[in-house]
Amino acid sequence: MRKARAFTLVELLVVIGIIALLISILLPSLANARRNANAVKCLSNIRQVGTALQMYCGDYRGAFPVCRQDPENGAGGLQYYWIDMLAPYASRINSVVIGSNANASDKSEFQKTVFFGCTEYDPRTDVTDPNYINAYPGYGMTLHPYLKPGIPWNKDLTNCRWPGVYLGHYYKIGSVTSAAERMLVADSNLWLIDARTSGGGGVSGLPGQPVDWKTGYAGMTGQAGQMDYDMYRHVKRPTPRPNGYYPVNAKAGCNVLFFDGHAATLTSLGEAYHAIFLTDPP
Numbered sequence: 030m031r032k033a034r035a036f037t038l039v040e041l042l043v044v045i046g047i048i049a050l051l052i053s054i055l056l057p058s059l060a061n062a063r064r065n066a067n068a069v070k071c072l073s074n075i076r077q078v079g080t081a082l083q084m085y086c087g088d089y090r091g092a093f094p095v096c097r098q099d100p101e102n103g104a105g106g107l108q109y110y111w112i113d114m115l116a117p118y119a120s121r122i123n124s125v126v127i128g129s130n131a132n133a134s135d136k137s138e139f140q141k142t143v144f145f146g147c148t149e150y151d152p153r154t155d156v157t158d159p160n161y162i163n164a165y166p167g168y169g170m171t172l173h174p175y176l177k178p179g180i181p182w183n184k185d186l187t188n189c190r191w192p193g194v195y196l197g198h199y200y201k202i203g204s205v206t207s208a209a210e211r212m213l214v215a216d217s218n219l220w221l222i223d224a225r226t227s228g229g230g231g232v233s234g235l236p237g238q239p240v241d242w243k244t245g246y247a248g249m250t251g252q253a254g255q256m257d258y259d260m261y262r263h264v265k266r267p268t269p270r271p272n273g274y275y276p277v278n279a280k281a282g283c284n285v286l287f288f289d290g291h292a293a294t295l296t297s298l299g300e301a302y303h304a305i306f307l308t309d310p311p
C-alpha cells in the first residue's frame with residue numbers, strides 16, 4: 030500500500046511564512062485603495078454641499094452664507110453657522126442643528142447628511158459642550174473670499190459676522206473673483222478656514238500643518254503662512270517634525286470645493302495656499 034504523504038512541520042512553517050509575507054505586501058495596497066475610494070466618496074459629498082449652497086444663493090439673491098452669524102450687538106437671538114443655513118437644502122431639517130436651541134432629533138438627523146459624509150474624518154470627541162458637536166462635521170468654509178494679490182489680510186473683510194472677532198458681511202457669489210481657483214469649502218477639523226499670508230521664503234517658508242490643530246489653528250496662532258485645512262486626510266499622514274508641524278513638502282490629500290462649483294483634491298501646501306490667496310507663497 031502506498032503511504033499517504035503529509036506536510037512536514039518545516040514545510041508548514043514555510044507556507045505560513047509565505048502567506049504572512051504576501052499579506053504584509055498586500056495590506057498597504059489595500060489600505061491605499063480604501064483611502065482612495067473614500068477620497069472619491071468625500072469629493073462626491075463636497076460637491077453635494079456645493080449644490081446645496083447654489084440653491085441657497087438662488088433663494089437669497091445670490092448671497093452665500095457667512096461662516097457664522099451672531100445676534101447683532103450681542104443681543105438675544107439665535108446663532109447661525111453656515112452649516113445651519115445650508116442644512117434645509119440637503120435634508121428635511123428646517124431648524125438650527127448647532128447650539129442649545131437645536132432640536133434633538135434634528136441634531137441627530139444632521140449627522141446622517143453629506144456634511145458628515147467624509148468617512149476619513151473622525152468626528153471630534155473633545156468638544157466640551159455637546160450642543161456644538163455639529164459645528165465640526167469635517168468641512169470648513171473659507172473665512173476670506175476676497176483675498177487676492179495686493180489686498181492685505183483684514184478681519185473686517187471676512188464673511189463672518191461674529192461681533193468683536195470678525196466684522197465681515199454677506200457676499201454675493203457672483204462678485205467673487207477667480208471662482209475656479211478660489212476655495213469655498215474644504216476638509217477641515219474646524220468650522221471655518223482661516224489663513225495668514227506667508228512671511229516669505231516660498232513654500233519652504235510655510236510653517237506646515239500643525240499636529241495639534243486644536244491649539245495650532247490660524248486664528249489662534251496668527252502665524253504667517255498658517256492655514257486651517259486638514260491637508261493629510263486622504264493620504265497616509267507623514268512623520269511630524271520635532272517642532273510639532275508636518276513637513277511642508279509632504280504629499281497631501283485634501284478635498285476642496287471651489288466657488289465655481291467644481292471639487293478637486295489638493296496634493297501640496299503650495300496648491301492649498303494658492304486656493305486661498307490666489308498667488309504662490311512669496
